[in-house]
Amino acid sequence: MIVITGGNGHLARQAITHVRKIAPRERVIAAVRRPEAATDLDVEVRYADYNDPGSLDSAFAGADQLLLVSGTEFGRRITQHTAAVEAAVGAGVSHIVYTSAPRVDTSDLVFAPEHIGSEQVIQQSGVDYTFLRNNWYHENYAPAIREAVRTGLIVGNAGDGALASAARQDYAEAAAVALVQDGHRNKTYELAGDVSWTYAQLASTVADVTGYAVTYRDIEPAERRGRLAAAGAGQGEIEAISGIEENISQGALAHTDGSLSRLIGHPTEALADGVRRILAG
Ligand SMILES: NC(=O)c1ccc[n+]([C@@H]2O[C@H](COP(=O)([O-])OP(=O)(O)OC[C@H]3O[C@@H](n4cnc5c(N)ncnc54)[C@H](OP(=O)(O)O)[C@@H]3O)[C@@H](O)[C@H]2O)c1
Incomplete structure (x- = not known):
């Protein structure tokens, strides 16, 4: 299972x-975590909260493989993922597929420490692993793309750094392949879109897709933080967004080697198609 x-x-x-x-x-x-929100899922649903180890034991009973989707509570994730790995070992799981982040063993990416810590916990458990080091989702830029249509502007502190995002759907397909196909155990995949792009290229892509004039304005990290605060973002969100964009400016998300398209057997969704899909949604 x-x-x-x-x-x-x-x-x-x-x-x-x-x-x-x-x-x-x-x-x-x-x-x-919320079974009441999962009634539309056409599979068996079990309650499991990363903060409630007993629930993980029950949820994983009888399982042979686990897709451990990284949690969302920054600062708590190594503890949470450790609880999941311990429950998996207890249940006799033989293969854990984990959603990680790009080049976490060498990267300065703000999220890297929690992901490399989680990868280490999985490796030390002795269970077969597959690490899916997912680059960014196109969908992360949905708010910026919609705002660009309204204002003609994309603002950030990513400089001319590139990132190789892909559709979330493509990463999900890769996770399914890693679980169901043979040959992916004890492998680490750096997964990214086939083509990397800069924020200026995102602006020109939105312009091409919509016919509106859209430009990218690069600003200093301090100004970026001030603008995010003025827009109502919380401190954690502000640090994460401006920190990631600083990482992007230094090339932390630029790497792409075609691993994702090879794994899923087709090209990743092009940025322009992602922009069209986001604006149509
Ligand atoms: N590569 C990227 O660009 C990128 C972007 C965003 C996130 N991520 C990472 O990738 C993961 C998957 O992305 P996504 O877009 O599917 O995120 P998502 O839609 O926010 O889904 C995260 C899921 O984790 C569940 N969760 C959070 N805390 C939990 C806990 N304590 N116990 C059990 N479940 C818990 C949430 O449960 P509820 O439904 O109950 O809230 C939610 O269903 C994220 O969790 C995050 O680690 C990556």
Whole structure:
């Protein structure tokens, strides 16, 4: 049986759909923090909260494979993922697929320490692993793309650094492949879109897709933080956004080697198609 955590989340829901194309319903379990929000899932649903180790033990009972979708509570994730790994070991899981972040072993990325710490916990457990080091989602830019249509402007402190985002759907498909196909155990994949882009290129892509004039204005990190605060963002969000953009300016998300398209067997969604899809949604 395959258990997928974060089962109500965007990535997990798409991964469940892809796994179900290959594996029968009886083989898939969605482990969710809020079962009441999962009634539309066409698989068995079990309660599992990363902060409640007992719930993980029950949710993983009988499982052979685990898709451990990284949690969302920054600063708590190593503890949470450790609880999940311990429950997986207790349940006799033989393979953990974990959603990590790009080049976490060498990167200055603000999220790297929690992901490398989590990868180490999984490796030290002795269970077979697959690390999916996912680059950014196109969808992370949905608010900026919509705002660009209104204002003609994309603002950030990413400089002319490139990032190789892909559609969340493509990463979800890769997770399903890593679970269901043979040959992916004890492998680490740096997953990214086929083509990297800069914020200036995002602006010109939005302009091409919509016909509106859109430009990118690069600003200093301090000004970026001030603007985010003025827009009502919390301190954690402000530090994460401006920190990531600083990482991008230094090239932390630029790497792409075609691993994602090879894994899923087709090209990743082009940025322009992602912009069209986001604006149509
Ligand atoms: N590569 C990227 O660009 C990128 C961007 C954003 C996030 N991420 C990472 O990738 C993961 C998947 O992305 P996503 O877009 O699917 O995120 P998402 O839609 O926010 O889904 C995250 C899921 O994790 C669940 N969760 C959070 N805390 C939990 C806990 N204590 N116990 C059990 N479940 C918990 C949430 O449950 P509820 O439904 O109950 O809230 C939610 O269903 C994220 O969690 C994050 O670690 C990556």
